[in-house]
Amino acid sequence: MKNLSARRLRLLTVLPAMVMTLFAIFGPMLAPHPAEAPVGIPFGAPSGDAALGTDRLGRDVLSQLLYGGWGLLLIAGVIAVAVTALSCVLGAVAALRPRVGVVIERATDFAMLLPAVLGILLVLTAWPDAGTYGLIVVALLFGTPYCARVFAAAASGVAASGYVESAQASGESLTHLVFGEVIPNLRAVLAAQLGLRFVAGVYLVSTASFLQLPTVLGASNWAVMVRENAAGMLLNPWAVLAPSLAIGIVAVSVNLAVSVFGREERA
Template sequence: MTTVLTAPRRRTRPARPGTPRNHRPPLLTGAGTLLLLLLALLGPLVAPHSPTEQLAAPFQPPDGRFPLGTDVLGRDVVSRVLSGGRSIVLTALAGTAAAGAVGMAAGVLAAMVSRRLGDLLVRCVDALAVVPALLVVLVMAAGFPGSDVALVAAVALATAPFSTRVLRAAADTVLSSGYVEASLARGDTRRAVLRHDVLPNIAGPALMDTALRLVASLHLTATAGFLGLGQGGAAPDWGRMVSENVPGATLAATPFLAPALLLVVLSVCVGLMAGRLADALGRGIT
């Protein structure tokens, strides 16, 4: 009697025991995150006044015309809050996307080449990781003053090294699994293994890592605005609004509290979404 051996089917990693497959991030957190993102992206369309026009005396208290009062230059705080989130969110999203693309490419490449070449690539990435993120932002902003593209590049350079390490570890785990070894043994090319085995199985860790890097990108972008980096002039920016209006905190609190609270709530919501996403997928990222 002849025993026929069949190649195992490609499969995704099973969920962690005890983790329900239909677990989803809570509705409240998801709705809050979506609402804040919509406020930041669509806010300029519904701003009641020009965010750069001086309309009244500085630090005027809230009234019927200005629900949150005016800022240090007499501009409407509501209009500046509605218009000031778009640049931060778009810059953070662009920087996170660029960092994710670089981290995915470098991490998977380091896992699929020889161990020596992979370690060399990771060491080169580590050389960038030791530079403080804020220093990278300052250098890029000083070299290209007023450039949002430079700020996006700085955010990507500051966060990509960590994504590279996370995704290399995830890819290493998949490549050392039995079904990948079986795929290679039956003659599948490394490109086929990459497409059908590696990428689908590291999609979860990549998604969670992206959410975590988005929180860091939001912090870096807001810090850059607080320091007056990025787009200059009178352009509204939540981080810059905090810096501009802190000296008048004893006269009016809303001009700096409103953007600061929005930044905090947005960061917390995105962080909670990342944590619940990790629970839902049954994996953790360190």
Template sequence: MGGLVIRRWTAFSVCALVVAVALLGPFLGAGSPTTPVGAPFQPPDHHCLLGTDKLGRDVLTRLLHGGYLVLGLSALATVVSTALGGLAGMLAGLYPNRWGRLAIRVLDALTVAPPLLVLLVLAAGFPGCDLVIVLAVVLTTAPMSARVVRAATSAVAAQGYVEVARARGDSVFSLLRHDILPNIRGQLLADAGVRFVAAIYLSSTAGFLGLGHGAPAPNWGQMVAENLAGLSLTAWPVLAPAMLLAAFVIGVNLLADQWGRVAT
């Protein structure tokens, strides 16, 4: 029990630290993230604690300014995806008629296209728009959420108390609010954590590929891509953003797993 608590608080602390860097970083960065301050790929020193990138810009300053977009877009996409997928899944599980099955089949069709392909197609149609990242995440993850929630809802809907609630004429909203949602919140939380991780992967990949709001604005995914050429000279321009992303993804996975177990 003590080990679980320690892991939970460790994961929470790591996530909170990364979120703090992303949200408070723009207010803590002393300089401009787009202004060169030294030679390209300069090693860390007392002026630039993490060295400089390929254009001589301070890596620490860009790191502090580059996280809010990745995490913000991922959080927005996760909320929309979980809400839409969860609602569709609950309705399909509560009413497994032909319309419910048809809705799931339509959502299944959306999972055929690879997420990266969907992102590239949307980015080609709307270049420089960050909302295409959100849309790509929603289109590729909401159907998966719907399937998970539908399976959980079907098991709950078969219980006697749900049948009693239906027999006395409870509304759909009342059934979802009082009978279904409280009993599947564990699965919903765990699934939201998985979708959040997928959203971070896709938004980071978008930055890596230069999609959405591109250079010179800093982006953790973009920082990894644009500084790979100088990895042999100094590793921090690549390692620093990659480590923050990796730590956050691991922390979210652990938290989602723990919250899912507690809720169930």
């Protein structure tokens, strides 16, 4: 009975994010109008032609919403996988080689002192043609040190276990110890950090779009919708509320799912 309740709770927490992800993937096929096609007056109220009203250029807000999610979520997913994978390997190495752990701690201190927004500005303004690659570089520079420190703390107990010490004594290579002995025992931490890095990736991509930094997301994405339609929020609140809610629902739902998963693993 408890297992059934836990499964239902996990499903309920992750369901909103799944729904928004499906909308982002299949949105362009479901959109009633082309993303850039004007259908009415700027900031028009909801009507039959525009269920959520129109934006500053008279475009359908619902169509913009359906077109604008897939790029943001895709890049956030790539960032989450890249940062988590690299951090997991570095954390396992740090647990087995303490000198590497010291370097990671110093890098974490530096990353925490330097705001991520400043890093975004430095990289994307100095490298204007970077686009998505620049965002991934920023995410790796500022997300990997802290995430690797979490993995190193989790892997330290595994590295001190008898079977790992036995493998070390028998002369197994570092590669075998990392990928064959330590990482397979970090599944719970890996899943939790993957979810958290995805949320951080959503915030990172949204911030870059909101600041009008050069990316390859295009004009129709949720963060740009919030920025460009803020001036007309009193005329048509849905032009701002709809993309804001989309970003918030994905982030909060993933965070809740990660928390529920972590509690189940500890139990």
